[in-house]
Amino acid sequence: MIPLVYYLAGAIALYVIGMYCLASKRNMIRLVIGVEILMNAAHLTFIVFSAYRTVGYIDPLGHAIVIMSIVFAGCITGVALTIVTYAYRHYGTLDVRKLRRLRG
Amino acid sequence: MKIDWVRVAGLTTVVLVVLVFSMLIVRYGFPAFEYAGPSAELIETETTAIGPEVSRFLWTYRLIDLIAQAFVLFAAAACCVAVLRVEEKK
Amino acid sequence: MFTQPLDVLLIFTITTPVIGWVAYKKANRKIQGIYAALGLSVTAYFLYELYKEVAEKGVVLIVGQLPFSPPLGACLKIDMLSVFMAFLFTIAGLFAVVYSIRYMEHDTGLTEYYTLLLGMIAGMTGVVFAGDFFTLFVFWELMCLTSYALVAFRKQRWEAIEAGFKYLIMSAAGSATILLAMSFLYGMTGTVNFAGLAARLNNATPDGWLYVTLTLIIVGFGIKAAIVPFHTWLPDAHSAAPSPISAVLSGVMVPTGAYALIRILILVFGSMQSVWQITLAVFAVFTMFGGNIMALWQNDLKRLLAFSTIAQMGYIIFGLSMASLSGLTGGLFHIMNHAIMKGLLFLCAGSFIHQVKTQDLKKLRGIRKTMPMTSMFFTIGAIAISAIPPLNGFWSEWMIVTAGLEAEMILFSALMLANMIISVIYYVRVIRIIILEKPTAVSKKATEAPASMLIPTFILAALCIIIGVYPGPFITMASQAAKAALEVQRYISLML
Numbered sequence: 001m002i003p004l005v006y007y008l009a010g011a012i013a014l015y016v017i018g019m020y021c022l023a024s025k026r027n028m029i030r031l032v033i034g035v036e037i038l039m040n041a042a043h044l045t046f047i048v049f050s051a052y053r054t055v056g057y058i059d060p061l062g063h064a065i066v067i068m069s070i071v072f073a074g075c076i077t078g079v080a081l082t083i084v085t086y087a088y089r090h091y092g093t094l095d096v097r098k099l100r101r102l103r104g
Numbered sequence: 105m106k107i108d109w110v111r112v113a114g115l116t117t118v119v120l121v122v123l124v125f126s127m128l129i130v131r132y133g134f135p136a137f138e139y140a141g142p143s144a145e146l147i148e149t150e151t152t153a154i155g156p157e158v159s160r161f162l163w164t165y166r167l168i169d170l171i172a173q174a175f176v177l178f179a180a181a182a183c184c185v186a187v188l189r190v191e192e193k194k
Numbered sequence: 195m196f197t198q199p200l201d202v203l204l205i206f207t208i209t210t211p212v213i214g215w216v217a218y219k220k221a222n223r224k225i226q227g228i229y230a231a232l233g234l235s236v237t238a239y240f241l242y243e244l245y246k247e248v249a250e251k252g253v254v255l256i257v258g259q260l261p262f263s264p265p266l267g268a269c270l271k272i273d274m275l276s277v278f279m280a281f282l283f284t285i286a287g288l289f290a291v292v293y294s295i296r297y298m299e300h301d302t303g304l305t306e307y308y309t310l311l312l313g314m315i316a317g318m319t320g321v322v323f324a325g326d327f328f329t330l331f332v333f334w335e336l337m338c339l340t341s342y343a344l345v346a347f348r349k350q351r352w353e354a355i356e357a358g359f360k361y362l363i364m365s366a367a368g369s370a371t372i373l374l375a376m377s378f379l380y381g382m383t384g385t386v387n388f389a390g391l392a393a394r395l396n397n398a399t400p401d402g403w404l405y406v407t408l409t410l411i412i413v414g415f416g417i418k419a420a421i422v423p424f425h426t427w428l429p430d431a432h433s434a435a436p437s438p439i440s441a442v443l444s445g446v447m448v449p450t451g452a453y454a455l456i457r458i459l460i461l462v463f464g465s466m467q468s469v470w471q472i473t474l475a476v477f478a479v480f481t482m483f484g485g486n487i488m489a490l491w492q493n494d495l496k497r498l499l500a501f502s503t504i505a506q507m508g509y510i511i512f513g514l515s516m517a518s519l520s521g522l523t524g525g526l527f528h529i530m531n532h533a534i535m536k537g538l539l540f541l542c543a544g545s546f547i548h549q550v551k552t553q554d555l556k557k558l559r560g561i562r563k564t565m566p567m568t569s570m571f572f573t574i575g576a577i578a579i580s581a582i583p584p585l586n587g588f589w590s591e592w593m594i595v596t597a598g599l600e601a602e603m604i605l606f607s608a609l610m611l612a613n614m615i616i617s618v619i620y621y622v623r624v625i626r627i628i629i630l631e632k633p634t635a636v637s638k639k640a641t642e643a644p645a646s647m648l649i650p651t652f653i654l655a656a657l658c659i660i661i662g663v664y665p666g667p668f669i670t671m672a673s674q675a676a677k678a679a680l681e682v683q684r685y686i687s688l689m690l
Binding site: 004005006008009012013016017020023024049052053054056057058059060061063064067068071072075078079082083085086 | 137177
């Protein structure tokens, strides 16, 4: 099997990509996708550890946590998209840099 | 074509960070399950169907989390209704 | 199902929409509020019963059905610290609900409002009762999701939507960071249960990956606990939310982040205690300075109170970072005092806004002439929070400073004293504006707040004075909670 550390490096790369997406994207929907990428990095790590505990067996705790956590990621996305809908109605644009009226 | 230098700098920083972290991780490894004890519940991949076994694990060991998750789903639906509600015009 | 207080809160959360339908049929908008207040009172009663049970038994534990569940199974683990914090949440929620019955009378969607508010308090109670990291995460998500919608509740105004979106993105990134830290802990030990993690990692030699996990935990929970580089969502969210929600967010939800942080750091990262103590203390000092200095030039009343919350969280995290009995007692006592004082200040600010429809300090001058009682309660709250002797803020902040001197963090205690003096400056400025200046045209048109909004502020102001004059029993409660937080070995032995 492929060594564990390569999968871990992939998960950390996903986390860094997610943080970059949150820091640099202007479109509000891309920011929501960035949050999803962050959570998926953690899900990948859980599944990898569950598979590598003993070769040939899986540890169901990791799978159980990921099953429940995917639901939470979906809930956050749902609520975020309703707020984005209203932001579009107020500002007429999906550009997050226009949301700068609250300062100081 | 105009090159946005801030964006180029950001992208190269991210690529460098990913490369550095990957090399560090591959070099130093991870103390996987160093502190773990034996597990009572391991499922064999080759011979058993994983779906029903994980489901059995979920419903026996993680019951509290599942019930709480049902309430979280209800609250998420209430959030969406609250944000999307219709204001009456006066 | 779970314990009785948590059960009651969740059942009332689910049944509030039914009551909302009844209210719609009878065209009466106060029924949902009264039902929510009833639910919180029943919860407070069951919490008192739970307190008696925990005081006699030590710890109350709920697990799944199987006898060997704990290392793998979800569980709730209730000790004195959990009961102390849950009691604070219920009382703060009760005052906010009684206040909202009159404050939110012109808003639509009251059913959703009370459902989400009860859901948020249920989530916070679940966070403090959790004995397993993933159970904590599930209730943490319940608390966070409901708070996103409550901040964005008055969606027809642009401030609420902007503040709500920024808060959501930052807080969701924090939750994802917590999940990644949880996955590394699972990778190292094979369990996510706190007792299991404590038994296995508490005496481990500090390793590179443990430092990485420690960083992720401090960042993830620090976003919610308003530690300074990650605090930028707080002023916008607290000034755009409806005032009773600001009182609950500021008073109890932000300290829940601090609770989760200190619980995990004491239980799991005991071997690296010197590292995280200094780190948290340095962050706490930055937080104090950031909050106090930014509050000096605010002209919006609720934004000023939000920055003051950031500074007070700096004091709390400094107290909690010492991880000694006196430091933890001071920090927990200050969480209690801050919930009361900041709740009082936000509710009084809400009374001003309800009567005069503005948050601008320049327009609220001299409002003492037309709203005498609310101004008096606001003054009591402001004097209390700037740590002036006979009121309660002085006792808790003084305890934190002396604990810092005992723990040989003399420089940090001196910086905290300097911050207390800076906070006196801006609170005196606010009191002077409200009491001593001449009324403007806007504040002359105000009338006194209605009775159902005056009663919670009166009770909170009375509590400030009572705790200030007679702090003994409250300090005893906080120190029992602190002792329970520090007993790691007993926690492990009762579970495994």
